[in-house]
Amino acid sequence: MSDATTQIDETVKANDVVLYMKGTKEMPQCGFSSRVAGVLNYMGVEYADINVLADENIRQGIKDYSDWPTIPQLYVKGEFVGGCDIITEMTLSGELDTLFDDNGVVYDKEAAHKIREANG
Amino acid sequence: MAMQAHEIEALIRETFPDAQITITDLAGDGNHYAAEVIDESFRGKNRVQQQRAVYAALKGKMDGSHGELHALALTTKVPQ
Numbered sequence: 001m002s003d004a005t006t007q008i009d010e011t012v013k014a015n016d017v018v019l020y021m022k023g024t025k026e027m028p029q030c031g032f033s034s035r036v037a038g039v040l041n042y043m044g045v046e047y048a049d050i051n052v053l054a055d056e057n058i059r060q061g062i063k064d065y066s067d068w069p070t071i072p073q074l075y076v077k078g079e080f081v082g083g084c085d086i087i088t089e090m091t092l093s094g095e096l097d098t099l100f101d102d103n104g105v106v107y108d109k110e111a112a113h114k115i116r117e118a119n120g
Numbered sequence: 121m122a123m124q125a126h127e128i129e130a131l132i133r134e135t136f137p138d139a140q141i142t143i144t145d146l147a148g149d150g151n152h153y154a155a156e157v158i159d160e161s162f163r164g165k166n167r168v169q170q171q172r173a174v175y176a177a178l179k180g181k182m183d184g185s186h187g188e189l190h191a192l193a194l195t196t197k198v199p200q
Contacts, residue, residue, distance in 0.1 A: 032191070067172060068168075068172060068175065069175050070175075070192075080168065082167060082168055082171075083171075085193055085194050085195065086167050086168065086171065089167070
């Protein structure tokens, strides 16, 4: 395995929730990354944010690792969950809450509910 | 380098000949599109598997670093 793949593999297994994004959770630098980071921040989820803009090897490596061509990419317990479209759909349908519940990820249920109400 | 809606549809059509494909130009700059693909082959697959197949059909056009297409809001469905 290339060092990028090894590094990614270790990161997604060492952290319950990992978001590979453009920018950081405080300073997202792309609308799609900002939306997913925004949802996680609002729901009070603890997650590792990896700025792919800081390392071209990771930026390409993550796309090979998940066989998924776009950023952001969300991982829960080492499993690739989806990009911006899928996370948005899952948030609105409640599937993201279920995924977090099933994996023992702490989040603010009331906040998740408010997101759905706001986008009702 | 931008792409035209019909080019995107043609690429997806190559892999999904019977699919119902709707491409919407989101920004008029040839770089931001929404695509909805409804195809029988998605039945029984989860969203990631469905969308991975569509991205594969786009053959690297989606790759951020040198890809022609920066943003494609993708929705995949199974026919009702």
